[in-house]
Amino acid sequence: MRVALLEDDPxxxxxxxxxxxxxxxxxxxxxxxxxxxxxLERETYDALILDWAVPDVSGVEVLRRLRQKLRHHTPVLFxxxxxxxxxxxxxxxxxxxxxMIKPARRHEFLARVEAVAxxxxxxxxxxxxxxxxxxxxxxxxxTFNKNEQPLELTTKDFELATLFLRDIGCLMxxxxxxxxxxxxxxxxxxxxxxxxxxRVRNKLGLTPETGWRLAAVYRYGYxxxxxxxxxxxxPDDE
Amino acid sequence: MSATQLEAGNRQVYLxxxxxxxxxxxxxxxxxxxxxxxxxxxRAGDFAKVCSMGHDLKGSGGAYGMDKLSxxxxxxxxxxxxxxxxxxxxxxxxLENELSRVxxxxxxxxxxxxxxxSAPLRRGT
Numbered sequence: 001m002r003v004a005l006l007e008d009d010p011x012x013x014x015x016x017x018x019x020x021x022x023x024x025x026x027x028x029x030x031x032x033x034x035x036x037x038x039x040l041e042r043e044t045y046d047a048l049i050l051d052w053a054v055p056d057v058s059g060v061e062v063l064r065r066l067r068q069k070l071r072h073h074t075p076v077l078f079x080x081x082x083x084x085x086x087x088x089x090x091x092x093x094x095x096x097x098x099x100m101i102k103p104a105r106r107h108e109f110l111a112r113v114e115a116v117a118x119x120x121x122x123x124x125x126x127x128x129x130x131x132x133x134x135x136x137x138x139x140x141x142x143t144f145n146k147n148e149q150p151l152e153l154t155t156k157d158f159e160l161a162t163l164f165l166r167d168i169g170c171l172m173x174x175x176x177x178x179x180x181x182x183x184x185x186x187x188x189x190x191x192x193x194x195x196x197x198x199r200v201r202n203k204l205g206l207t208p209e210t211g212w213r214l215a216a217v218y219r220y221g222y223x224x225x226x227x228x229x230x231x232x233x234x235p236d237d238e
Numbered sequence: 239m240s241a242t243q244l245e246a247g248n249r250q251v252y253l254x255x256x257x258x259x260x261x262x263x264x265x266x267x268x269x270x271x272x273x274x275x276x277x278x279x280x281r282a283g284d285f286a287k288v289c290s291m292g293h294d295l296k297g298s299g300g301a302y303g304m305d306k307l308s309x310x311x312x313x314x315x316x317x318x319x320x321x322x323x324x325x326x327x328x329x330x331x332x333l334e335n336e337l338s339r340v341x342x343x344x345x346x347x348x349x350x351x352x353x354x355x356s357a358p359l360r361r362g363t
Contacts, residue, residue, distance in 0.1 A: 009297060009298055009337045011264075011265045011268060011294070011298035011301070011302070012294075012297055012298045012301050014261050014264070014302050015261055015265075015302065018258050018261060019258075053293070081293065081297050082295065092295065101298070102297045102300060103296075103297055103298075103300020103301045103308060104300075104301050105301075150311075201350075218255070
């Protein structure tokens, strides 16, 4: 999972980021609200962890703008020293998913991060097998079946296909996809990414005729959508 | 919790998870510098700065499991809110004293809460 952390105190930011990384998350840390908001205009995360009192734009203001203006329904966990009832109510009214009062404790913190992500996006554990429509993915054997027939996928195409199928309907930035499939340090061009997406679309048959659309969002990323009904393939000129 | 505290003579020993040991060490080094900045802020009557730094110490001390430092941060924050100069000065003295007593020892997470540990590793060494 990929998370963004807003925390201006470097001592706490480093510690929370380390805990997250030790638990297998990829953490992107920000110390200013405005920086995070700018990043969220082009990036997606599986969860956001916000401190309240940060320079410039406060955590709760980040949340308010996120919910109102941006396209994000990303789960949000507040980790803050503010413990007045009115603060907690305010954050929850702005649609925070959970609220944790500092000092953060490692196991509780990680359990809450996992819980908000699971509750709000119905995440399946990364090592579990799952089925969606005609697709069945076995993460242990890394096999991919469509209509009970195995599909031959390369390692990267397998990662890409499972990434999309786990988060149907969610917009994913290019940075998010690149990091989850190729890793943080990989130098992968947009063309490479597009080629893999195109191949996954073709191999899995993710087209409106089969009830799916793997749509490119201009200058942003991709979203896999499950359409209510398969759409017949009617050529434009008919 | 990131640390378990033990009293050992005049020392305040914290058993810190090996995986975050370097961060705990850095945190303490920053607090030594923070004391100087707090003294400057106090002399300048900058209570907002004292309040903010006390607030950060309260949160980060607690996260690292160093409860005494966290409590000093909490008290500094409150004293700054009251603009209580003598109390802030006394708390800074207490903070300096507490930092001089601290000793960190790296342990694996399962050892936290036990008294066994690796050889002492002094702060900043």
